[in-house]
Amino acid sequence: MKLVKAIIRPDRLPEVLRGLYAAEVYGLTVSRVRGHGGEVEKVETYRGTTVKMELHDKIMLDIGVSEPFVDRTVKAICEAAYTGEVGDGKIFVLPVERIVRVRTKEEDRAAVTPVR
Amino acid sequence: MKLVKAIIRPDRLPEVLRGLYAAEVYGLTVSRVRGHGGEVEKVETYRGTTVKMELHDKIMLDIGVSEPFVDRTVKAICEAAYTGEVGDGKIFVLPVERIVRVRTKEEDRAAVTPVR
Amino acid sequence: MKLVKAIIRPDRLPEVLRGLYAAEVYGLTVSRVRGHGGEVEKVETYRGTTVKMELHDKIMLDIGVSEPFVDRTVKAICEAAYTGEVGDGKIFVLPVERIVRVRTKEEDRAAVTPVR
């Protein structure tokens, strides 16, 4: 069991979702975050005050997968989120000890296998 | 040390919080996320444009616990978040190597033991 | 490879960012969360209804670092986020199996080394 945690550009989300579904990854959770990396900084001005925005809007995906799915999940995200400009994001793969599906109490692999 | 990461329905949050306090879990962090799973999709229409909403509002809980608390935390969430409909959510248990309480620099178990 | 997950007060964010840059940690992701711990509860009233707010605004940082950076990252956050009042937050260090930089497909240490 792994948790794939990916940070991507907001405007790549539709492609990434499509890519994941194509890779048969159907369960995922998305949150709006803001990131700092090597991106060019934005400058804003409000009345005389000039500010540098160090954080950029990003989307974070949390995807619990069983081992066989790890690689294709990472690959699907990498491809769909790619633009080539600085700021495309990062993917972290974390070990997971246990996954539970609340509705059925199924554990682990069964917990992340979609019911359709 | 473990991190229990749970995704639940927003309208179960009050029950889940109550369940966790009953299980003597007092420290936790909550975020608003949106999830995709086996849920029925919502359809929205804005002027002629029809869209399918693939993401549903969810709440994510991050709860750092010491080993003895893992099971009862998972159990408390499972019970309180349950509705039986598709979309109840998932719980992930991740290993944690170290926990630090910023205020006291206490580590690990001490760091997640509430001060009251 | 580690993921440092820190929960801090929103009004300490500027200091924490400064502290991290000083520690040469440039890549990070930030999200708005709400936390429950030992903090004093806030009471609000809306027309006759009185409510207790059990969740307080917090900021969560997710920072992927290579091993040599773990300690100084934790230290930088601890120092910058400190106020001494209950509610300063927690830091979790999680193991990471793999990190990928989307733009270059570089892995692990290279993936979290900033390009400037």
Place this chain on the structure above:
Amino acid sequence: MFRRTVCFMAVLMVFVPAAFAQEADAISGADTAWLLVSTALVLLMTPALAFFYGGLVRSKNALNTMMMSFVALGVSGALWALLGYSLAFGEGSAWIGDFSMAALKGVGLEPNGTIPSLLFMAFQGTFAIITAALISGAVVERMRFPSYMAFIALWGLLVYAPVCHWVWGGGWIGEMGALDFAGGAVVHVNAGVAAMVAALVLGARKDYGREALLPHNVPFVLLGAGILWFGWFGFNGGSALAADGIAALALVNTMLAPAACLVAWVFLDYFVTKRITAVGVATAIVVGLVAITPAAGFVSPTGAIALGLISAFPSYLLIRWRTRTKLDDSLDVFAAHGVGGISGALLTGVFASVAFGGAEGMIDGNAAQVGIQAVSILAVAGYSGIVTFLLLKFIGLFAPLRADAQSEGLGMDISAHGEEAYATGEGAVLLNDEEAPEHVNGLISVT
């Protein structure tokens, strides 16, 4: 024909220059100008109400709540012109008008008092619209939208029009000598009681009393209150039906009474909860406006200040008490409008002053006026309560009044309107025409 018009005519004589007064039944440019503005102002109150109410609900029901006001602009507005006006202001009997002016037959540009008849009709129409919309505050976050539309359509004809006739259209309450300058009974007691009944018939929201149901956007509540105040100058000031001293008096009182009510509320809030709340201030403004409505052109400005101060108490206390009960009058329409209207109507009987255009009130020595006011309140409350109850039961025979629990949980915006108030577009996938229909009809049940 219209008691109301005639009565103001008399007052008018006192203050206007001769050149105007000579031709009492000709159109006056000045009066027309003021009524044009007043009509626009009162119409604006319904969108303002949408924001006042919409800010008070949870964000997942914001649009549904706002739509309950906006749809009244169409439904109640059109029906007023087609039927309601004739039922309210047609000659008829002491109990109801007739169909003589249905579809605006014979309502044209000829003078009604000193303004064109059509303008009088439209001005009154804006009152019919907002009265219906006011009720929605009691049923938000759970009532099915089509049933709501049917309800306000019929309510406007079966409740509002007759009550309006009784008081202003030549009916028995007006004849009896009850004072209701701009609608304390007709609008506020009427809507307030209907709201309470509707809340009882619908039942409480499923989370009521169990979860904290907080206002999602308090600035919208303040915006609504601010624009309502602005529009209320037309509501009360325009009810003079002329740009004269009485209009000025009504407008000044409409400025001072809410100011006084606001001050009283701030002190109450501070002593009871140790906080001065923004929702409280917005509510106070509305309560003050409601309370001065029946009195606006009948009492002195100092009377208006006193009336505003006093009226804060019953509404404040009722709101606090109501939230501890099982009665989910969600946005406290009864406490604000019903009770505010009752306070105002009774106090009109106390403070009315001949010197300021009213009849003699209790302070002038005529205690009987308070009794007359009480009768008018009881009659309106009783009729409104009973017919509203029957009407809802009747509609319930054909279609459910309430959304099912799932729709309520999901939020009425998505379930009833297929929209989110604040969409981010994340995870939204465009559907083409082949895909759309099956989803629309199949997967999600239509509320």
Place this chain on the structure above:
Amino acid sequence: MFRRTVCFMAVLMVFVPAAFAQEADAISGADTAWLLVSTALVLLMTPALAFFYGGLVRSKNALNTMMMSFVALGVSGALWALLGYSLAFGEGSAWIGDFSMAALKGVGLEPNGTIPSLLFMAFQGTFAIITAALISGAVVERMRFPSYMAFIALWGLLVYAPVCHWVWGGGWIGEMGALDFAGGAVVHVNAGVAAMVAALVLGARKDYGREALLPHNVPFVLLGAGILWFGWFGFNGGSALAADGIAALALVNTMLAPAACLVAWVFLDYFVTKRITAVGVATAIVVGLVAITPAAGFVSPTGAIALGLISAFPSYLLIRWRTRTKLDDSLDVFAAHGVGGISGALLTGVFASVAFGGAEGMIDGNAAQVGIQAVSILAVAGYSGIVTFLLLKFIGLFAPLRADAQSEGLGMDISAHGEEAYATGEGAVLLNDEEAPEHVNGLISVT
């Protein structure tokens, strides 16, 4: 000199008391009061439009969209006074006015009809402002702001002023007997066609048809629609240029037509999508208002209701169809204003009634009026379309019309204005003066 004024003068005679009518060329206090208010009301429509449009775009473009309206208040307003008014209302020829009143030469407090000339100028100026701002709905989320400013500045002089002259300034369309009470052709057909052309010239947004581009704040859309309705009472009611029966008629029709259009739209929405949408209701209000604009002072209230009902259909259907095409008229300016204006102008020819201040329409037996209306629509649409096209191409010679893809992706608020609509301040670092300039000039390209 001004056909429009004179024509209303005649009508005026019928309804106003003798004391006014005797001195036709003196200033009337009542008429002035109403026109003062009307001017204020119409000016308010442009901020209202900013919210109507601003709520419909994504939050990253909210300010840019609102600014497109707000900047018209400055640019178009100032240029109208300096030049546009003279081009539109100067004696000139059948085709265009002249420079005789440039920089308001000779425009003072002397009467124009029964109101001061300056007030007439300002009232007309508010129309020029909003007409320009309307176009912006077609080019939001992608047009470079400086190019937009240049465009509306020139468009006001080269398109709006001549068209206004043709219809209201003594030009050929007015002479021909076309009926356009408050700007069906001058304002709405004109802006609608210009919008469609601008959308074609600019091209679609890069995400159009690929991603769902959802309204970020539907309450703002409702707020805009509500305030637009309020302001439109000045737009149509004020176009009577007097506080008389015609003003009352125009105002009443401006209340009833959108009400009817709203009801029709609600049913259409329900039958087509099984949902009654808030964006739909807001749109319906605007379409109803647009459609009644040319007819407001010419048709009976029942005619207005019919007109409002009918006009819902073409606009509703076109909006549904348009979203399936490649034409990214982003906020459907053509469907709402262009088509709404055309429906309204044609139906004016159908429903116009001598009894209600208009000429004879088709129902009165004069089918030719519909033909005259059609000619006026075609002329305005043709001229507006061609000159808008040429103008955009001309501006494109000097500066790009569109933002680059990166700016568009980032959102126009940050890229063009250096601001966020809803900033949290997280991660914002104050810059001192030495740091600021290099960033401003260097790192981020200026749109």
Place this chain on the structure above:
Amino acid sequence: MFRRTVCFMAVLMVFVPAAFAQEADAISGADTAWLLVSTALVLLMTPALAFFYGGLVRSKNALNTMMMSFVALGVSGALWALLGYSLAFGEGSAWIGDFSMAALKGVGLEPNGTIPSLLFMAFQGTFAIITAALISGAVVERMRFPSYMAFIALWGLLVYAPVCHWVWGGGWIGEMGALDFAGGAVVHVNAGVAAMVAALVLGARKDYGREALLPHNVPFVLLGAGILWFGWFGFNGGSALAADGIAALALVNTMLAPAACLVAWVFLDYFVTKRITAVGVATAIVVGLVAITPAAGFVSPTGAIALGLISAFPSYLLIRWRTRTKLDDSLDVFAAHGVGGISGALLTGVFASVAFGGAEGMIDGNAAQVGIQAVSILAVAGYSGIVTFLLLKFIGLFAPLRADAQSEGLGMDISAHGEEAYATGEGAVLLNDEEAPEHVNGLISVT
């Protein structure tokens, strides 16, 4: 008795038809209609200000900031009727009025000029309200709410009323011949200087100059600016106290000056920062409105355009400079209102024109008028500054002026009002009555 009224009377004669002018001291329906509307419009400006200011602060202080305006509607409004009006417009001396009209004694429906006295009182009251509310922009995000309420209550009586008397109530500045049509000195210089002093006495916000304190909702800022403009037509146009040529002139100038100021600001913004900002445009509108206020009925429209253009510069430059200083006049009340008012008052002396209802100004050859204007500015600024300072120090003796650092950090909305502007309800637990009080009184200190 009132210099102001009499002076306009004279002007009035020139333009109105004989039928009106004959009875100079009778109530005019037209003038009353316009003043009714104007009073409503100016009252609306205070909620508009709440949004202008509320959008500019951080979301944790949004309600507190808005409440500072809303509470003035109650406190300042009620006190004006009870005392302020008499102090400002009572016969009195050259320095202050008297108590002869306290609690509106003797203020009824009799004419004051051509409108009812009560209406004149209410119209002036709306000025007193907004002037007090304007000051709040300098002390947002940190001032304790009860101290603020005490401050504006006393300030209205001790500063506003006397200054109003000096200029408009028969006092020495009016007698001296200073021109202040609608409150350049009385309202804007007065509030602007008081604001600067209040910012100095309170001290800077704890995060000022250290963190970026960004506007949380720029659309609200635009909404506020748009509605302020709308209301300002009543502010300036209504100050003619009649629906005549001067009102028209004032209204037209109130449309053109901000338009010109907006254009100038846009260019300044573009050349200085390479961006045209929305906050800038909103600010420009307000500055243009402020600047034209003293001049509105005294200068030609082209004069108004020039005045608007010129006035952009000092305010723009001061705002940029101020943010680099330690002076935390948080929302730049001094730069916008103080400096805008000074520019406007001086330029009134330059552009005033007898042909347009004013006295002779510098351009007409009367350079002395600029001197008179300068004296009036200095007097008002001096008095306002000194008394504001003493008043704040006095209140500080009884209760702290500033919230403690913890409350300021948490945000004033929760700490002072116990509310959030945008609550989600997550983690909110209903308290029953037994639980509530101890928390309220115990755990959280009341600001």
